[in-house]
Amino acid sequence: MNGFTSVFKRELKAYFSTPVAYVFMVVFLVLSGSLTFRDGFFQMRQASMRVFFSNIPILFIFLVPAIAMRLWSEERRSNSIELLFSLPITTAQAVMGKFLAAWSVLVLALALTFPMVMTVAYLGDPDWGPIITGYVGSVLLAGAYLAIGSFFSILTRSQVIAFVLGVASCGIIFLLGSPSVMSGMSSFAPIGFVEAMESLSFQTRFESIQRGVIELRDLLFFILLIAGWIWANIILLEERRAA
Amino acid sequence: MHLIEIKELRKAFGPIVAVDGISFTVDKGDVLGFLGPNGAGKSTTMKMLSGFLPPDGGTASVNGHDIITDSIAVRRSMGYLAENAPAYDEMSVLGMLKFVCEARGIKSSARRQAIDRVAVSCAITGVMHQLVGTLSKGYRRRLGLAQALVHDPDVLILDEPTDGLDPNQKYEVRKLIMGMASEKCIIISTHILEEVEAICNRIIIISDGRILVDETAESLMAKHGGTLDQTFRELTGSVSQVKGGAS
Numbered sequence: 001m002n003g004f005t006s007v008f009k010r011e012l013k014a015y016f017s018t019p020v021a022y023v024f025m026v027v028f029l030v031l032s033g034s035l036t037f038r039d040g041f042f043q044m045r046q047a048s049m050r051v052f053f054s055n056i057p058i059l060f061i062f063l064v065p066a067i068a069m070r071l072w073s074e075e076r077r078s079n080s081i082e083l084l085f086s087l088p089i090t091t092a093q094a095v096m097g098k099f100l101a102a103w104s105v106l107v108l109a110l111a112l113t114f115p116m117v118m119t120v121a122y123l124g125d126p127d128w129g130p131i132i133t134g135y136v137g138s139v140l141l142a143g144a145y146l147a148i149g150s151f152f153s154i155l156t157r158s159q160v161i162a163f164v165l166g167v168a169s170c171g172i173i174f175l176l177g178s179p180s181v182m183s184g185m186s187s188f189a190p191i192g193f194v195e196a197m198e199s200l201s202f203q204t205r206f207e208s209i210q211r212g213v214i215e216l217r218d219l220l221f222f223i224l225l226i227a228g229w230i231w232a233n234i235i236l237l238e239e240r241r242a243a
Numbered sequence: 244m245h246l247i248e249i250k251e252l253r254k255a256f257g258p259i260v261a262v263d264g265i266s267f268t269v270d271k272g273d274v275l276g277f278l279g280p281n282g283a284g285k286s287t288t289m290k291m292l293s294g295f296l297p298p299d300g301g302t303a304s305v306n307g308h309d310i311i312t313d314s315i316a317v318r319r320s321m322g323y324l325a326e327n328a329p330a331y332d333e334m335s336v337l338g339m340l341k342f343v344c345e346a347r348g349i350k351s352s353a354r355r356q357a358i359d360r361v362a363v364s365c366a367i368t369g370v371m372h373q374l375v376g377t378l379s380k381g382y383r384r385r386l387g388l389a390q391a392l393v394h395d396p397d398v399l400i401l402d403e404p405t406d407g408l409d410p411n412q413k414y415e416v417r418k419l420i421m422g423m424a425s426e427k428c429i430i431i432s433t434h435i436l437e438e439v440e441a442i443c444n445r446i447i448i449i450s451d452g453r454i455l456v457d458e459t460a461e462s463l464m465a466k467h468g469g470t471l472d473q474t475f476r477e478l479t480g481s482v483s484q485v486k487g488g489a490s
Contacts, residue, residue, distance in 0.1 A: 002345060002346055002347070002348040003346055005345065006342055006345035006346035007346070009342075009345070010331075010334075010342045013334075013338070014331070014333055014334070017333055017334070018333050078329060078331075078332065079325070079326075079327065079329040080329045080330060080331050081329075082290070082293075082295050082325040082326075082329050083325060083329045083330060083331075083390070085293075085294065085295050085318075086293050086294070086295065086318060086321075086323040086325065087318060087343060087346040087347060088315045088316075088318045088319045088346065088347060088348075089346055090315060241295065242290065242295055242296045242297075
């Protein structure tokens with residue numbers, strides 16, 4: 001347990017003692033806010049945050065890998081990984097410590113969008129269900145992207161490569177459920193395959209959660225996905241720690 | 244029981260065999276000078292002992308714990324200064340020592356005592372609040388030494404602990420090591436042969452991943468005549484001229 005808490009605390013401190021967390025949060029808040037107003041937050045004349053949440057998955061495709069890329073690449077490049085693993089810390093503890101610290105930063109960034117909630121509450125009488133589930137969905141989505149990004153950060157010493165691979169993978173998994181990809185796939189693939197791909201898509205799951213009802217299968221989808229990628233993180237790190 | 248026991252340890256990187264089946268033991272009170280040309284396999288051996296690098300063959304035990312099956316216990320009883328003293332640049336010196344203490348389960352008042360002790364013995368009290376990234380090479384190395392000593396381990400593995408230190412600092416570090424020598428088991432790799440003569444009671448010279456010499460400094464010099472420097476070049480010269488290569 002010492003291993004986990006020490007890594008978690010160290011990582012969290014590192015985000016705030018360097019400009020990483022601040023830059024990330026400012027960029028995220030500016031983009032998420034401005035996209036919401038660009039897409040007609042006022043014109044809709046509804047007290048809802050639908051517009052706000054609809055942009056989150058696309059924003060996160062770029063922003064979450066930016067947080068994830070430094071998790072292990074940096075550690076490998078500066079060789080501090082050798083110091084880290086000369087301490088009595090297991091691979092699983094180190095992976096979880098780093099992952100949860102980064103996830104906390106993302107959750108904090110989401111929490112800082114609270115003025116949006118206040119605006120909606122001030123202007124009308126919003127339906128709170130979709131707002132709450134929208135946040136839950138966003139947090140889970142951030143975790144899933146982060147676990148994927150962290151995997152690629154273990155794979156390479158170069159933060160640029162880790163970032164590009166992270167963005168590409170998150171983008172592909174997200175877009176699996178979009179209409180254009182699905183119609184493209186259905187032109188050659190059997191319908192069962194297309195439906196399977198759609199059910200694997202972040203977009204489908206995220207939209208389902210965002211509607212205001214959290215179904216167990218959507219929740220399980222994200223939890224299993226995060227757990228699976230974390231597990232892959234641990235296996236890969238055991239394998240490539242010194243490479 | 245030997246504090247360090249290495250049996251037929253082997254490691255290859257692709258076609259290059261870095262460590263080729265070496266075996267030796269080190270006991271309490273030993274200060275072992277681990278010598279060899281660049282690329283001989285010194286750092287690779289030390290990395291395997293610290294548990295960072297899994298060996299391809301053979302095994303080793305530290306304080307009775309196997310390095311493969313019981314790596315966490317090995318790391319608990321060992322202090323390790325890795326090559327080039329890696330550290331977290333964005334942390335303060337104090338912050339880093341606190342982190343190491345926390346990971347090692349040293350808490351509250353024991354932590355303060357442990358940090359004070361190593362800060363004095365490694366002479367880093369003046370830079371405790373400085374960022375690691377801004378430290379000079381010598382201070383960085385001494386911070387590395389401090390984090391290796393903070394839990395007062397039985398076994399110390401030091402990869403070039405005096406590299407980049409000025410003569411005064413080298414003298415201080417040697418004094419520190421000699422002061423601890425009787426209750427610990429220490430392996431030091433270095434290229435500074437006078438240092439070996441000054442502090443080590445045993446010498447192992449490896450080249451191309453194999454052990455060439457394993458004896459006391461005096462008997463080695465008596466056997467070959469002349470200085471340790473000459474002996475080293477005699478034993479490893481022909482090999483390193485042809486090979487060169489990475490460490």
